[in-house]
Amino acid sequence: xxxxxxxxxxxxxxLPADRRAIIxxxxxxxxxxxxxxxxxxxxxxxxxxxxxxRVFPAGYHCDPRQPLPFAALASQKNYLSLYLMPSYGExxxxxxxxxxxxxxxxxxxxxxxxIRFKKLEDLALDVIADAIxxxxxxxxxxxxxxAVPAARAGAARPGAGxxxxxxxxxxxxxKAPLPARARKQRSRKAR
Numbered sequence: 001x002x003x004x005x006x007x008x009x010x011x012x013x014x015l016p017a018d019r020r021a022i023i024x025x026x027x028x029x030x031x032x033x034x035x036x037x038x039x040x041x042x043x044x045x046x047x048x049x050x051x052x053x054r055v056f057p058a059g060y061h062c063d064p065r066q067p068l069p070f071a072a073l074a075s076q077k078n079y080l081s082l083y084l085m086p087s088y089g090e091x092x093x094x095x096x097x098x099x100x101x102x103x104x105x106x107x108x109x110x111x112x113x114x115i116r117f118k119k120l121e122d123l124a125l126d127v128i129a130d131a132i133x134x135x136x137x138x139x140x141x142x143x144x145x146x147a148v149p150a151a152r153a154g155a156a157r158p159g160a161g162x163x164x165x166x167x168x169x170x171x172x173x174x175k176a177p178l179p180a181r182a183r184k185q186r187s188r189k190a191r
């Protein structure tokens with residue numbers, strides 16, 4: 001569930017006391033291990049940690065007005081979540097993260113980049129600290145650009161160009177020949 005909070009302090013103040021204590025503890029861990037060129041703020045209804053436009057002017061390829069997301073912390077309906085984007089874009093980082101977590105003996109409830117937890121004790125805090133500390137903004141940007149074609153192409157400056165690129169892609173797709181399977185399906189329908 002996305003919060004409408006416009007600041008981290010507002011987000012925290014809206015949480016029940018038990019959840020606030022857990023989120024604040026994980027937040028402190030993140031801030032203690034985060035490189036100075038990352039910033040904290042509200043992003044997508046969560047507490048976000050991101051590469052600001054002053055460091056990566058192109059921003060996030062899905063919405064160039066947004067800074068490049070790196071991590072996020074949220075209170076969901078049935079659990080708390082920690083999102084670690086480097087593990088999503090880089091297969092080796094995810095494998096290494098999972099291996100280190102397994103060595104702790106704690107159960108890992110993780111999707112591609114979302115760690116779900118209910119108590120602070122559910123988390124392998126040293127593994128999370130290593131994951132946050134182990135990636136500089138420059139390394140993260142390189143990994144992101146390698147994984148996302150739109151980022152490699154030099155996504156537009158904040159607030160500019162995204163609709164034009166989408167329209168250009170659509171126009172190219174409309175002119176492109178249909179794959180063989182689609183041509184067969186179209187000819188069957190015409191009969």
